[in-house]
Amino acid sequence: GPVLVPILGDQLTRDLASLRGRTKEDTVVLMMEVWDEATYVRHHKQKIVLVFSAMRHFAAELRDAGWTVDYVKLTDEDNAGGFTGEVARAIERHGPRAVHIVEAGEWRVQQQIEEWPDKFDCEVDILSDDRFVSSLSEFRDWAEDRDTLRMEFFYREMRRKTGLLMDGDKPEGGEWNYDSENRKPPKEGLEAPQRPLFEPDDITRACIALVEERFGDHFGSPENFGWPVTRDEAEQAADAFFAERIECFGPFQDAMVHGQDDLFHSMLSTSINLGLLDPLDLCRRAEQAYKEGKAPLNSVEGFIRQLIGWREYIRGFYWLHMPHLRRANALNAQRGLPEFFWTGETDMRCLADCIRSTRDNAHAHHIQRLMVLGNFCLIAGISPREVQDWYLVVYADAYEWVELPNVAAMILYADGGKLASKPYAASGNYINKMSNYCSDCAYSVSKKTGDGACPFNSLYWHFMDRHRDKLESNHRIGRIYSNWDRMGEDRQRDYLDTAEAFLDTLKPADSGWARAD
Ligand code: FAD
Ligand code: DLZ
Ligand code: SF4
Numbered sequence: 001g002p003v004l005v006p007i008l009g010d011q012l013t014r015d016l017a018s019l020r021g022r023t024k025e026d027t028v029v030l031m032m033e034v035w036d037e038a039t040y041v042r043h044h045k046q047k048i049v050l051v052f053s054a055m056r057h058f059a060a061e062l063r064d065a066g067w068t069v070d071y072v073k074l075t076d077e078d079n080a081g082g083f084t085g086e087v088a089r090a091i092e093r094h095g096p097r098a099v100h101i102v103e104a105g106e107w108r109v110q111q112q113i114e115e116w117p118d119k120f121d122c123e124v125d126i127l128s129d130d131r132f133v134s135s136l137s138e139f140r141d142w143a144e145d146r147d148t149l150r151m152e153f154f155y156r157e158m159r160r161k162t163g164l165l166m167d168g169d170k171p172e173g174g175e176w177n178y179d180s181e182n183r184k185p186p187k188e189g190l191e192a193p194q195r196p197l198f199e200p201d202d203i204t205r206a207c208i209a210l211v212e213e214r215f216g217d218h219f220g221s222p223e224n225f226g227w228p229v230t231r232d233e234a235e236q237a238a239d240a241f242f243a244e245r246i247e248c249f250g251p252f253q254d255a256m257v258h259g260q261d262d263l264f265h266s267m268l269s270t271s272i273n274l275g276l277l278d279p280l281d282l283c284r285r286a287e288q289a290y291k292e293g294k295a296p297l298n299s300v301e302g303f304i305r306q307l308i309g310w311r312e313y314i315r316g317f318y319w320l321h322m323p324h325l326r327r328a329n330a331l332n333a334q335r336g337l338p339e340f341f342w343t344g345e346t347d348m349r350c351l352a353d354c355i356r357s358t359r360d361n362a363h364a365h366h367i368q369r370l371m372v373l374g375n376f377c378l379i380a381g382i383s384p385r386e387v388q389d390w391y392l393v394v395y396a397d398a399y400e401w402v403e404l405p406n407v408a409a410m411i412l413y414a415d416g417g418k419l420a421s422k423p424y425a426a427s428g429n430y431i432n433k434m435s436n437y438c439s440d441c442a443y444s445v446s447k448k449t450g451d452g453a454c455p456f457n458s459l460y461w462h463f464m465d466r467h468r469d470k471l472e473s474n475h476r477i478g479r480i481y482s483n484w485d486r487m488g489e490d491r492q493r494d495y496l497d498t499a500e501a502f503l504d505t506l507k508p509a510d511s512g513w514a515r516a517d
Pocket of ligand 3: 347348349350351428429431432437438439441442443444445454455
């Protein structure tokens with residue numbers, strides 16, 4: 001028989017390791033829409049539309065190129081509902097001599113795949129996913145040699161390995177990292193060019209109808225769906241970024257403007273994570289823009305660092321710490337996720353805007369995820385399991401391998417500081433500096449305690465106070481305790497009472513939406 005090549009929903013890459021070198025005559029590609037994947041969390045409607053539509057387009061593209069593709073739709077009568085069951089059925093249909101599959105991005109799915117060699121009667125080859133700069137074994141070797149892992153040092157290795165922005169063995173411009181130039185607050189009236197939105201075609205419209213019918217009660221609306229669903233569209237999105245936005249990407253990377261959802265971000269994560277765009281190729285294009293004088297070094301270095309630094313580091317970290325990362329809770333946070341994370345109904349203008357963007361676009365940009373939503377969950381002490389599942393549900397680019405380290409380790413410090421050297425806790429002052437949210441907020445950012453005070457201000461000290469035993473010895477954060485001590489007991493009591501009064505007003509979301517296991 002032929003070789004059966006199952007391709008998962010985030011493996012939509014023409015040059016995938018399992019396709020490379022295969023002949024069309026001798027291969028059956030298998031793609032599966034399955035209930036398990038669509039429902040392991042109650043994904044945002046746009047996320048399901050995106051994955052299904054991109055899968056269907058990819059299958060069509062392979063067929064046009066002469067491949068045999070066996071495509072199982074969600075609504076097919078005998079759909080087994082999961083990958084293992086569907087591969088078993090496909091083995092019966094095609095009688096393959098072997099199954100070749102690229103390892104899964106997520107631990108949950110990889111566990112299933114690793115059972116296949118025992119379950120199935122034919123040879124099963126699990127290939128490594130080489131769409132990353134660093135292989136998992138390379139990352140393990142790098143990590144094993146060190147007591148503490150820091151992205152910055154890993155990133156330098158990746159710069160050397162790829163040669164990106166290298167001047168011989170020195171970093172271009174003399175510095176590895178230009179982050180200090182990338183913290184410009186938004187100027188009055190800061191506006192970015194509109195990113196291209198892609199009009200749904202017949203395939204996408206069919207997916208929207210399917211999602212409305214089967215997943216009608218999921219979060220969000222597919223109404224203004226405009227994500228790229230093919231490699232061509234993703235390339236157009238990348239072209240627009242390199243032509244119009246990369247120049248300002250660096251300086252305004254941490255800026256937030258009410259109602260301006262994308263600013264100068266690339267908005268390419270959904271396409272990269274699906275496999276439609278190659279991150280290394282994007283880095284080379286960014287480097288080229290710098291060489292041609294079209295973008296400054298701080299923008300280009302910043303963009304490249306997100307991709308070969310953070311993205312790769314996050315992935316390595318995930319595989320190093322699964323499965324226990326999902327249960328980590330170093331700060332013992334137990335509070336339920338507030339209901340307003342689903343409704344957006346809060347007087348905190350920053351949170352309301354970030355949640356609105358999340359609902360409308362299945363996207364929020366990095367600093368919104370980190371310093372508004374994430375910071376709030378950290379200092380309000382929301383349970384990591386609930387925060388994790390929320391992020392996995394709401395973002396169209398969310399896969400556990402990239403979501404979980406960002407949530408558990410980067411924002412919640414649930415790993416006790418293995419990934420980040422300190423918790424990213426901040427008061428309202430930071431948000432005020434980097435955004436225009438506060439001027440029209442019902443709360444006053446300059447008011448520290450009492451009625452109408454910005455909740456971030458009191459929650460910040462409540463957080464610091466309740467975790468003093470763990471944080472005081474941290475050299476990056478410990479010093480702030482002398483400020484706290486200097487306030488004196490009455491002032492401290494004001495802060496703690498204000499925070500507690502606020503926390504008492506939080507209504508938790510109905511349970512049942514987060515994963516039980
Ligand atoms: P840009 O700002 O244009 O950045 C360029 C690219 O760099 C992104 O497309 C992405 O591929 C990569 N990148 C940047 N930061 C990170 C990071 N911290 N980790 C990994 N890759 C990064 N990204 C996801 O792809 N999926 C997620 O589920 C996800 N969850 C996140 C959760 C939290 C709490 C935080 C703080 C960040 C999360 N990120 C996640 C990272 C980042 O916020 C998004 O990648 C980014 O907002 C996507 O928009 P963009 O393509 O415009 O990014
Ligand atoms: C996210 C997702 C969804 C919603 N549905 C499917 C699906 O039906 N079939 C599929 O192959 N992939 C889907 N995906 C993406 C998978 O969850 C993704 O491939 C995993 O991260 C693999 O580890
Ligand atoms: Fe957010 Fe506080 Fe500013 Fe309001 S005042 S927008 S709650 S940081």
